[in-house]
Amino acid sequence: MTRTAPSLPAAAASGSDRRRGLRLIAVAIVLTGFNLRTAVNSVGPVLEELEQGLSISSGLAGVVTTMPVLCFALIGFAGPPLAARYRDGHVLAGALLAMAAGTVLRVVTDAFWLFLVGTVLAMVGGALGNVLLPSLVKRYFPERTGLLIGAYSVSMAVGGAIASVSAAPIAAATGADGWRWALGVWAVFAAVTALPWLSVPARPGASREAHRRVRMRSLLRSRMALALALFFAMQSMQAYVLIGWTAQYLRDEGLSAATAGLLLGINTIVVIPLNAIVPTLTVRPHLQRPLLAGFCVSYVAGWVGLMVAPRGVPWLWMGLLALGTGTFAMVLTLIGLRARTPETTAALSTTTQGWGYLLAGAGPLLVGVLRGSTGSYTGMFVVVLAGVAVLAVTGWFVTRERYVDDEVPGWGSDAHHGDVIEVAGTEPPVTVHVTEPGGGSPRG
Known part of the structure; x- marks a missing residue:
């Protein structure tokens, strides 16, 4: 003692x-x-x-x-x-x-x-x-x-x-x-x-040499995966055109720089409760398409309002656009709902977000090019409204209860493994399980 x-x-x-x-x-x-x-x-x-x-x-x-x-x-x-x-x-x-x-x-x-x-x-x-x-x-x-x-x-x-x-x-x-x-x-x-x-301090746990990568090329065979990537790209494009160009547009329409920045800030704040509420609604299949319709209507109303009456009630238009950005929380939830296993969820998450962001990058760039060549913002509204149309079509597809696992041959047989790793992505990473050929864990 x-x-x-x-x-x-x-x-x-x-x-x-x-x-x-x-x-x-x-x-x-x-x-x-x-x-x-x-x-x-x-x-x-x-x-x-x-x-x-x-x-x-x-x-x-x-x-x-x-x-x-x-x-x-x-x-x-x-x-x-x-x-x-x-x-x-x-x-x-x-x-x-x-x-x-x-x-x-x-x-x-x-x-x-x-x-x-x-x-x-x-x-x-x-x-x-x-x-x-x-x-x-x-x-x-x-x-x-x-x-x-x-x-x-x-x-x-x-x-x-x-x-x-x-x-x-x-x-x-x-x-x-x-x-x-x-x-x-x-x-x-x-x-x-x-x-x-x-x-x-260094994190406790097993050796980092045990990490492996998940192959994701097979997802090119999945229509659901491709639709999710395009859906993610369109909602990201909306968000980054909104962040990158609407403040300048409002200034060019006669609002002060401080007011334009304030409106953009209010838009950002409105998103906070959306990110908390939308996932809990998206997990209910019967609410997915009504949510999608509401987001698309909000986007169209917000962009059209900014186009025809930018100085009228700009706070309303920016608020409607903020509601439209609820598609971000929706697509992150759908990624988890459209895969059956941790492995396929990880691969789907990485592919959807990685390629989605790359495609979305064309939006703000195209807005700048069109504004420079035409001297107006008409091109911006064409880009974003066309993006809403694509968002609606792909969203209608991804709200069907299907799984990428069923569209990729062989994924079902590889679905259960024994060791945990992290898979890259531009949002929350997902854990997956891998084994060495022959069935043994790489960590023994």
């Missing part, structure tokens, strides 16, 4: 250290969420000043607005392999420091190509955060997953809203080249957020 007594304070200290460590991780997760959209949402309200400051055309401005979408697709795929090789905290700390460096680079340069390099670096934090945060929540807070995911989702929306609302006032208050301050101030937040991640 005399040997065990001294261990009690040590055990208590160990438990106290663990609780402090978890609190540190929780704070780091929420702070990271705040940074995920600041570099994206701060651009739209000062797009005109950015064009003038860099002496670029509307077509090149379209490149700026489409870069985040492409980065989320391409960089996001690198998240799980990096986490498999390096400590999670170090990966996120590096991503946030890259975000800070990229943010600084794009506000100190006058060269457009360097601005693009800075944009890519600035998107690293958002892209890797999209992938890694949900898995970290599940790993460290398995009994409070909903609470922590909700907390950082709200933090992300708040960060995006503040970036949208504050960009124009910051630019106006800082004088000449004020747009640089409006974009650059977010580097401070990213750099500070990197610090707690450096103190996060």
Whole structure:
């Protein structure tokens, strides 16, 4: 007994250290969420000043607005392999420091190509955060997953809203080249957020060498998978045209930069309750098509309202567009409903989101090119309304109760395996199971 007594304070200290460590991780997760959209949402309200400051055309401005979408697709795929090789905290700390460096680079340069390099670096934090945060929540807070995911989702929306609302006032208050301050101030937040991640210990568990990749080429044979990818692409295109171009459009129609940014910020805030409500409704098959119809009607009403009466009740049009973006939460839920196993869900999630973001990137770019060549925003409304039509058609298809497993030959026989890995994607990663040829687990 005399040997065990001294261990009690040590055990208590160990438990106290663990609780402090978890609190540190929780704070780091929420702070990271705040940074995920600041570099994206701060651009739209000062797009005109950015064009003038860099002496670029509307077509090149379209490149700026489409870069985040492409980065989320391409960089996001690198998240799980990096986490498999390096400590999670170090990966996120590096991503946030890259975000800070990229943010600084794009506000100190006058060269457009360097601005693009800075944009890519600035998107690293958002892209890797999209992938890694949900898995970290599940790993460290398995009994409070909903609470922590909700907390950082709200933090992300708040960060995006503040970036949208504050960009124009910051630019106006800082004088000449004020747009640089409006974009650059977010580097401070990213750099500070990197610090707690450096103190996060290595995650417990098995060797990282056990990670494997899931082959997804077979999904090209699935009409459901292709339809989901196109559905995801169209809803993403709507969102990034909205973020990248509506503030500038409202300014060109006579609203002040501050008012345009405020309207974009309100749009972002409306999305918060939608992301909480829509998934619980989407899991009910009989509600899927009514939801789809409501979202499409909201999109059409919002875009047409902006086109014909931009100065009338712009808050109403932006609110309707915010309702339309409920398709984002809907498609994420449908991905889980259209696959039978963890393996096929992982492959479907990665394929849908990766290719979806790549296709969506054409939207903001095309808007910029059309605006530059025609001198008007008619092209923007043609693009988004055509996108709503495609969204409705593909949405009608993906709301049928079918499974990609049944459309891909051989997937059923490979569906159950024995070891857990993470699969890349631009949204919450999914766990899958793999075995070595011959049936043994790679971890023994």
